[in-house]
Amino acid sequence: MxxxxxxxxxxxxxxxxxxxxxxxxxxxxxxxxxxxxxxxxxxxxxxxxxxxxxxxxxxxxxxxxxxxxxxxxxxxxxxxxxxxxxxxxxLAGPRARLAVTVAVALGLVGLIVAQGAAFGAPPPVGDAGLDPLPELALGLFGRYSLPFQAISLLLLATMVAVVVLAKRQRKEDGR
Amino acid sequence: MGIVQRKDLSLAERLYLPEVVRGLSITFRKMFEKPMTRQYPEEPLPKTEVTRGQPRLVVKDDGNVACVSCGMCEAACPAYAITIDGGETERPIEREPVRFEIDMLRCILCGFCEEACPKDAIFMSDELELADSSRGALVYDLEMLKRPKAALQKRIDYVYRLNQRWRKSSSTS
Amino acid sequence: MEALLIAVAKVVVIFAGMVTIAGLMSLAERKVSAWMQYRHGPNRVGPFGILQPLADGLKFIFKEELVPEGANRLMFRLAPALAAMPAMLTMAVIPVGGTVVIAGREIPLSMTDIDIGVLFLLSMSGLSVYGVILGGWASNSKYSLLGGLRASAQMISYELTLILTILAVVLLSGSLDLRAIVAAQQHVGQWNIWYQPLAFVLFTITMFAETNRHPFDFAECEPELVGGFHTEYSSMRFALYFLGEYCAMTVLSCLAATLFLGGPSVPFWPAAPWYVGVLSLLAKAGFFLYLFLWVRWTLPRLRFDQLMRLGWKVFLPLALLNLLATGAVVAFTHGAQ
Missing domain, CATH: 1.20.120.1200 (NADH-ubiquinone/plastoquinone oxidoreductase chain 6, subunit NuoJ)
Known part of the structure; x- marks a missing residue:
């Protein structure tokens, strides 16, 4: 089921x-x-x-x-x-292909950073149905705070990339 | 024209919340006051002697309508609501209406017919309600318009008193 | 099997109760407005007009349903349901009473007890904006679109304050479970309203903005936007929007009672039977419901820029400060233990 x-x-x-x-x-x-x-x-x-x-x-x-x-x-x-x-x-144009490539690359980098920064094994998952809320909070702000920051950096990079892409397109349209 | 003095708001007024509470207290108090509106069908409107409702025909004390079908009201009616067919009668007045119809959908309740009538035969009654489910039913015929004189007496007296001043001025000149 | 039956029974009872309250609210709204303006209000259908909501519902069912030209039919039809559904779902986690023992079984009086009741509630209330925005957008009408836009801006702004004030309460109780929050305030002295007066005031005001009620009802501001996001709606879909609005009011009132006034606990009578507890919750929620109507017929509508200024420059900093102070107090007192 x-x-x-x-x-x-x-x-x-x-x-x-x-x-x-x-x-x-x-x-x-x-x-x-x-x-x-x-x-x-x-x-x-x-x-x-x-x-x-x-x-x-x-x-x-x-x-x-x-x-x-x-x-x-x-x-x-x-x-x-x-x-x-x-x-x-x-999915056709060259710019889209570029964007997809950049996104995939960034995603991979992010994955590697997250993996590398996660010292050791993944956190133990609590019993199904129970919510390991304190564990999550401690992990997020303590043990995994570096990958957490790295992800926020990644998000920032994505945002900048999007702004740059959108801006260029606008200029071409204006011409 | 006055000059509006801009008032500096106090701290309580600028915080807005005390003022909100003040407003709320006012509306709360008003909730318990007696309603001003009228529950219309159960509590009908008060009818005074100046109430000018729908026109009705006067039936004299001998049981005949006072109307002689002269057609004055028909001519005076601005909405062409009145239709009269006259006929002869054995009574001394010689003429009486055979057909007297007022289309209440056209009638604008102006009271011109009342003013025009030379025989005091048509008066504005105090009947105000007018509703039916078909147009035909709202064309009132002679039988539906007949009212005993007593029922219209209040209005008749009022109109006589109103006309008194014209009588006086015409006698002096 | 038995558990399923109990669950179904609970859903039916609570859902029917909420829809009944919503219906009665539509009557109460007109009654209260009438009383405040020296009028009688609806009093023709049934004694004191008590059957008026039923008559209205029947009328809505028989009305013609129109879809404007150029509208997105799918979203146009879906949006009212999206508006009504989150409000009804939210009721699932609110504890309407303690536990009842029927035929030897202990039945907790809420549809479900999930550990993160508060979070579930917040996420559902966050979704309620979709019905309004999508309805406004799918109508293909400028008034509807503007109404939807305003609604989205307003709800995003005020949801922050709402969440922050609720978080202060959650910090005090140390749990996201609504039942635990109720359990922590069994006596009048323990009610969160005494510990979180600022959060209570902010929550109460934000409630109005979240439900698009006066004086923050810019989404349906009549003089400017005809009917706002529901301008193009008719028939039952129109009624569904209002059902959703009244349900949202009911749920938020219950939530306010639960978070700040001890929910179904009865003041000065800790050992009260369960039905008194339910009545107690209803009375507390009833006060907030009445407040909705009371304020509507008292205060004028704000301007949109005033609304935004109030939300971002006053309420948000206040709520943040309140949360900070609460956090500091909780950290120090717990640290001492």
Whole structure:
């Protein structure tokens, strides 16, 4: 039962992630992302991480995505209309390929940093259903505080990269 | 025109919360006061002698309508709401209405018919309610318009008193 | 099997209770507004108009349902449900009473008891903004869009304060479990309102902003935006938005009672039977529900920039300071032990 649910949810999460890239309207992207986040949250629940699931919904679905929505609504998207459509165009252009490459590289670097900084074995997972909340807090702010900082650095780098990419495109459009 | 003096707000006023509580206390007190509105169908509107409702025809004490179907009200009606067909009668007045209809959907309750009538036959009653589910039912015929004189007496007296001053001025000139 | 039956029974009872309260709130809103303005209010359907919500519901069902041209049909249809659902889900973790013993079984009076009840509640309340934004966006109407925009900006701003004030309470109780928070304030002297007066005031005010109620109802500000995000809605979908709003009010009132006023504990009567506890919670929540109406018919609406200034420049720093102070006190007192 749980296994079937896991595969279904994984499929939903992956499809949602694909939808983010392929949707033509930014609104469709955001909604796909929302579905993906929810599937992930339920997967966390299945694995017994209640806190992680709640935090996932609280932070990503409840705050970050709402911010995305807010920005998208402020942009002038009149020409795109309100219909949802899929398009393969974003995967084509050279800039997109570059962006994908950079993202993958950054992700790999992040993984390596996190792995290298995590001294020794992964933390013991508490009994399924129980929430190792104090353990999580101690780990996050004590033992793994270096990878935690590294991830925030990675996020910052990603943000800068996105700004740079978006800026250049705008200049070309303006010409 | 006065000059508005900008008042410096005190600290309590700038904090806003005490003022909110003050406002809340006012609305709370008002909650227990007697409602001012009227529960209309159960508590009808008070009818005074100046109440000008729908026009009705006077039935004299001998049981006949006072109307002689002269057509004055028909002509005076700005909304063309009145339709009269006259006929002969054996009574000394020789004429009486055969058909007298007022389309209450057209009637604007202006009271011109009352003013125009030379025989004191039509008066504005104190009947105000007007509702039905079909248009045809709101075209009132002779039978529906008849009212005994006593029912309209208050209005008749009022109109006579109102017209008194014209009578006086015409006699002096 | 028996456990499943009990769970279903609890869901049905609590859900029906909440929807009933929401329906009665729609009546209470009109009644209270009428009384405050020297009027009678609805009094035709049933004694004192008590059946008015039922009549309204019937009317909504029979109304024509319109979808504006150019609207995103999927989202347009989904949005009202998205608006109503989180509020109803939140009720699942609120303990409405202690434990009842029926036929030798101990039944805790809440749909579920999860360790991270507060977090679940916060994440659900964070989701409630989606119904409003998506409804506003999918309608393909400028008023709806503006209403949705305002709602999103407002809810993000005030959710921070809401979370921070709740965190102060959580710090005091040392648990994210709502039942533990209730257990920590069994006596009137232990109520969190005495220890966290600032958090209580901030929470109460933020409650209004979170539910888009007066004086912070910019999302549906009538004089500027027609109806705001629900301008284009009709029929049951329109009603669903209001059901969601009233449910959110009910849940937040219960939450305020739970966090600051001891929830279902009865003042000066620790050994009260369970039904008195439920009544006690209802009375406490009822006060907050009444406060919603009371404020609505008293205060004028703020300006949007005032709302934002209040949220970011006043409430957020205050809530942060409060959390800092609470944290310091808790750290020192616990460190001494």
């Amino acid at each position: 749980a296994e079937i649910l896991f595969y279904v949810l994984s499929a939903v999460a992956l499809l949602g992630a694909l939808g983010v890239i392929l949707a033509r309207s930014p609104m469709g992207s955001v909604l796909s992302l929302l579905g993906s986040f929810f599937a992930l949250a339920v997967i966390y629940l299945l694995a017994g991480f209640q806190f992680l699931a709640a935090a996932q919904i609280l932070v990503y679905a409840g705050a970050v995505l709402v911010l995305f929505l807010f920005v998208i609504m402020l942009l002038n998207l009149g020409q795109l209309g309100t219909r949802f459509q899929l398009s393969l165009a974003p």
